[in-house]
Amino acid sequence: MKEKLTIVKVGGAVVEDPAQLGALLDGFCRIGGRKALVHGGGRRATQVASRLGIESRMVGGRRITDEAMLEVVTMVYGGLVNKGIVAALASRGVSAIGLTGADMDVMRSHRRPVRDGIDFGFVGDVDRADAKRLSALIEGGAVPVLAPLTHDGNGQLLNTNADTIASEAAKALAQAYDVTLVYSFEKPGVMADADDPTSVIPSITRADFERLTADGTVAGGMIPKIENALAAVEAGVSRVVITQASAIGTDAGTVVH
Amino acid sequence: MKEKLTIVKVGGAVVEDPAQLGALLDGFCRIGGRKALVHGGGRRATQVASRLGIESRMVGGRRITDEAMLEVVTMVYGGLVNKGIVAALASRGVSAIGLTGADMDVMRSHRRPVRDGIDFGFVGDVDRADAKRLSALIEGGAVPVLAPLTHDGNGQLLNTNADTIASEAAKALAQAYDVTLVYSFEKPGVMADADDPTSVIPSITRADFERLTADGTVAGGMIPKIENALAAVEAGVSRVVITQASAIGTDAGTVVH
Numbered sequence: 001m002k003e004k005l006t007i008v009k010v011g012g013a014v015v016e017d018p019a020q021l022g023a024l025l026d027g028f029c030r031i032g033g034r035k036a037l038v039h040g041g042g043r044r045a046t047q048v049a050s051r052l053g054i055e056s057r058m059v060g061g062r063r064i065t066d067e068a069m070l071e072v073v074t075m076v077y078g079g080l081v082n083k084g085i086v087a088a089l090a091s092r093g094v095s096a097i098g099l100t101g102a103d104m105d106v107m108r109s110h111r112r113p114v115r116d117g118i119d120f121g122f123v124g125d126v127d128r129a130d131a132k133r134l135s136a137l138i139e140g141g142a143v144p145v146l147a148p149l150t151h152d153g154n155g156q157l158l159n160t161n162a163d164t165i166a167s168e169a170a171k172a173l174a175q176a177y178d179v180t181l182v183y184s185f186e187k188p189g190v191m192a193d194a195d196d197p198t199s200v201i202p203s204i205t206r207a208d209f210e211r212l213t214a215d216g217t218v219a220g221g222m223i224p225k226i227e228n229a230l231a232a233v234e235a236g237v238s239r240v241v242i243t244q245a246s247a248i249g250t251d252a253g254t255v256v257h
Numbered sequence: 258m259k260e261k262l263t264i265v266k267v268g269g270a271v272v273e274d275p276a277q278l279g280a281l282l283d284g285f286c287r288i289g290g291r292k293a294l295v296h297g298g299g300r301r302a303t304q305v306a307s308r309l310g311i312e313s314r315m316v317g318g319r320r321i322t323d324e325a326m327l328e329v330v331t332m333v334y335g336g337l338v339n340k341g342i343v344a345a346l347a348s349r350g351v352s353a354i355g356l357t358g359a360d361m362d363v364m365r366s367h368r369r370p371v372r373d374g375i376d377f378g379f380v381g382d383v384d385r386a387d388a389k390r391l392s393a394l395i396e397g398g399a400v401p402v403l404a405p406l407t408h409d410g411n412g413q414l415l416n417t418n419a420d421t422i423a424s425e426a427a428k429a430l431a432q433a434y435d436v437t438l439v440y441s442f443e444k445p446g447v448m449a450d451a452d453d454p455t456s457v458i459p460s461i462t463r464a465d466f467e468r469l470t471a472d473g474t475v476a477g478g479m480i481p482k483i484e485n486a487l488a489a490v491e492a493g494v495s496r497v498v499i500t501q502a503s504a505i506g507t508d509a510g511t512v513v514h
Contacts, residue, residue, distance in 0.1 A: 051309050079340075095390075098355070102353075
């Protein structure tokens with residue numbers, strides 16, 4: 001039987017608010033067994049860029065990353081946010097280790113090609129996560145804290161979406177572990193009634209998803225989110241949990257499996 | 258017999274110049290066996306701080322680190338400089354892992370107390386380096402790349418002198434390894450004649466040092482540098498090499514032993 005591993009992805013809005021981050025990390029500490037954390041930090045990057053006189057340009061929610069912006073995200077994601085989380089986990093007795101994809105070559109990517117006339121710049125699409133090196137760290141007692149940065153193997157760091165980092169790490173590690181991938185979300189889970197927080201759907205399979213989209217219960221931005229969760233499950237991840245940051249470490253939320 | 262381990266400390270002037278950094282990393286790659294790198298980055302921190310409208314204040318060559326400056330050094334040392342070096346080493350086939358003292362709790366410090374009316378702010382004086390965790394990473398095939406940041410164990414990151422990080426890591430690891438500590442320097446080594454680069458003194462012991470200071474051959478800023486090297490040797494480090502960055506990976510320079 002495989003050992004359990006929980007990978008929690010937490011977005012920028014939570015990591016940038018000390019109170020919310022503290023609560024998230026307390027919840028993360030309550031998760032038993034092997035675990036890893038993946039963080040964003042986009043809002044903080046936008047703030048620092050703005051103070052440096054660098055404008056943030058987004059296309060479809062993704063950041064255009066020219067050389068100046070790559071320096072900003074390397075500083076903010078790899079330094080400020082990552083090391084802040086590592087030190088906060090260390091104070092809670094967790095042997096955290098901050099990583100970008102370049103560290104021990106754990107995640108490699110290629111620069112996204114220009115498509116439909118849009119050049120995202122130094123943005124990486126993931127080629128592979130190195131499950132062997134990640135699991136060696138985990139088996140050594142460390143808790144990886146992954147920043148949304150990868151590299152191309154030729155010395156170039158690349159800005160990479162944190163959701164993608166989380167799902168690529170989860171899929172690669174699913175070969176060796178019984179992986180639960182947790183996405184922290186602004187709502188308590190997938191809700192049957194968008195206005196009723198008590199209407200969380202506890203469990204969604206592929207068949208449920210088809211029924212819920214056909215009858216209109218699930219619509220809009222939830223569709224790609226659940227599609228991505230089902231894709232991770234179909235690639236070997238045992239379950240994907242969509243839940244509120246404040247509920248990390250509990251059984252609340254929607255389980256996609 | 259202990260395995261050999263080489264720890265190279267490289268200062269800000271080298272890491273901030275891409276050509277010099279490239280040459281340094283090429284030299285570092287030529288060093289056989291187990292190794293680690295410690296880097297500075299002060300000039301880059303001063304630049305970024307200045308662009309953010311934050312003034313750098315130094316006392317006795319050390320940076321006063323208030324909260325805003327701590328954010329800057331966390332970004333610059335932990336992110337920009339550290340991850341740039343890690344990615345550059347990865348492109349040379351080295352399995353580098355970037356670390357602050359908070360990562361896996363490898364180096365803990367306490368905030369420097371106010372002394373003679375000078376409050377350095379968030380500056381850490383090292384209490385201990387964790388040789389066991391560092392050597393576990395090294396024995397796993399990783400090359401630690403240490404940023405000049407430590408933590409106090411209570412969630413507080415602290416700015417810490419890179420020379421100190423290098424000597425504390427070297428002293429702790431000397432229990433398990435035959436350690437060579439290399440300080441990259443702007444000159445080819447300790448010179449008998451300050452104006453003659455061919456006058457490098459190849460070897461200095463405590464007895465040599467006493468003779469060289471008594472006759473005035475060694476003076477000024479070289480005295481504390483050699484004192485620190487001798488202190489590391491007396492604490493178990495096999496030898497300390499003072500050499501030019503461009504000579505890393507060769508036998509050039511002054512060996513203090």
